[in-house]
Amino acid sequence: MNMANDALIRQLNVALAWELRAMTMYAHYAANVRGIHRLQLAPMFSTEATESMEHGDVVRRAVVKLGGVPVTDRATEPIVHTTAYDAMLGQALATEEQAASVYRSILDLVEPIDDKDLYDAIEQIYLAELRSVDSIRMLMA
Numbered sequence: 423m424n425m426a427n428d429a430l431i432r433q434l435n436v437a438l439a440w441e442l443r444a445m446t447m448y449a450h451y452a453a454n455v456r457g458i459h460r461l462q463l464a465p466m467f468s469t470e471a472t473e474s475m476e477h478g479d480v481v482r483r484a485v486v487k488l489g490g491v492p493v494t495d496r497a498t499e500p501i502v503h504t505t506a507y508d509a510m511l512g513q514a515l516a517t518e519e520q521a522a523s524v525y526r527s528i529l530d531l532v533e534p535i536d537d538k539d540l541y542d543a544i545e546q547i548y549l550a551e552l553r554s555v556d557s558i559r560m561l562m563a
């Protein structure tokens with residue numbers, strides 16, 4: 423395996439670990455959110471959990487295609503338990519910002535290997551993370 427692929431696989435696995443964490447965090451918040459905001463936020467958190475699963479699936483398949491072994495453990499950053507919607511939004515924002523920056527760094531690693539399908543797939547995810555960052559910021563304003 424060449425070194426460019428090696429670095430890319432490593433970083434894809436970082437992204438996968440963050441998606442596994444995001445999946446659990448959003449499912450946890452969808453179940454735990456209390457108060458009137460539960461009406462909107464429980465479905466939104468559920469949607470984000472599903473999106474994280476889908477992103478993770480794309481990334482996992484990319485790792486396999488590149489000859490790597492996908493991680494099965496989530497990122498070790500603790501998931502903060504709360505029932506307060508504003509605390510959840512703060513955690514969600516930090517998670518989405520982290521994800522966006524990981525995918526940004528992956529785009530730089532995909533560029534030299536000349537795999538247009540992979541580049542497009544990662545770019546789509548990156549743009550989805552940026553949209554999430556924006557929409558969570560709007561909810562917090």
Ligand SMILES: [Fe+2]
Nearest residue numbers: 473474477521
């Ligand atoms: Fe994601």
